[in-house]
Amino acid sequence: MKTISENRCFGGLQGVYSHASDATGTDMTFGLFMPQHATGAVLWYLSGLTCTHENAMTKAGLQGWAAEAGVAVVFPDTSPRGEGVPDEESFDMGQGAGFYVDATEGPWAEHFRMERYITADLPETVFAAFDLDAARQAITGHSMGGHGALTLAMKHPGRFRSVSAFSPICNPSRSDWGIPQLTAYTGDPAAHDATLLVGALDIPVLTDTGTSDQFFDKLGTAAFAGALADARKEGTVRLQKGxxxxxxxxxxFAASHVAFHAEHLE
Known part of the structure; x- marks a missing residue:
């Protein structure tokens, strides 16, 4: 692991690091905020389409609230990058749009193994390098990253204590943000759809979506809320006016999400 930068932040340290990933076969970059009074708990934040590790790290405002709770926050990249890594002109496919799945189809299969990266490769690196508690993990994300947070929590029961999402893509097998991408990557969008996987949810869930979200029709919020109720799972789906x-x-809403996770990471 190489240190790219480290900056004092809310009494703790905001670092940016790179490492060689076995999962993607590329070098990957991630951010990690370590609070001054860290409890060992970890919150993974998965970003959305077109983002890198940097967007949420500099714009989401999580560090101040995480510092108060003593929770470390990890900001992974959204896809493999670099020479020889497939890409598309469209912003919602290719580099910056890994959808947090392990690709099995076509040119994507060689490098686009983001599920393995987030659940195995990156945690190995993080827990080897930092004094953190692998038994106390939670996960959150925004948009495509919300899709990733929800589905990874459902596919990997016992890994996380809580899951939340900001404006998640939660019914991708019925959306333009899901059908083309997940078909190209895996051939099976339904296998990566939080609304269809909700029966496997074994932890509390919180989602927030804006009523003026310009992409509301692509997210599937109503379908997810209905599936959550039908499966009688513990969860809160909030619509935030305007x-x-x-x-x-x-x-x-970063503060309420960090507080939600901190409660379950005690």
């Missing part, structure tokens, strides 16, 4: 899809929205 908010859109931006980081202004994420930063507004």
């Amino acid at each position: 908010y859109d899809h931006s980081y202004f929205f994420v930063s507004t």
Whole structure:
């Protein structure tokens, strides 16, 4: 692991690091905020389409609240990058749009193994390098990252203590943000759809979506809320009046999401 930068932040340290990933076959970059009074608990934040590790790290406003709770926050990248890594001109496919799945199809299969990266490769690196508690993990994310947070929590029971999401893509097998991408990557969008996987949910869930979200029709919020109720799972789906899809929205509700996770990471 190489240190790219480290900056004092809310009494703790905001670092950016890179490492060689076995999962993607590329070098990967991630951010990690370590509070001054760290409890060992870890919150993974998965970013959305077009983002890198940097967007949420600089715009979501999580560090101040995480510092108060003593929770470390990890900001992974959203896809493999670099020479020889497939890409598309469209912003919602290729580099910056890994959808947190392990690709099995076509040119994507060689490098786009983001599920393995987030659940195995990166945690190995993080827990080897930092004094953190692998038994106390939670996960959150925004948009495509909300999809990732929800589905990874459902596919890996026992890994996380809680899951939350900001404006998540939660019914991708019925959405333009899901059908083309997940078909190209895996051939099976339904296998990576939180609304269809909700029966496997074994931890508390919180989601927030703005009523003025410009991408509301792509998210599947109503379908997810219905599936959560039908499966009688513990969860809260909130609609926030007037908010859109931006980081202004994420930063507004960051405090409540960190508090939600901190409660379950004690």
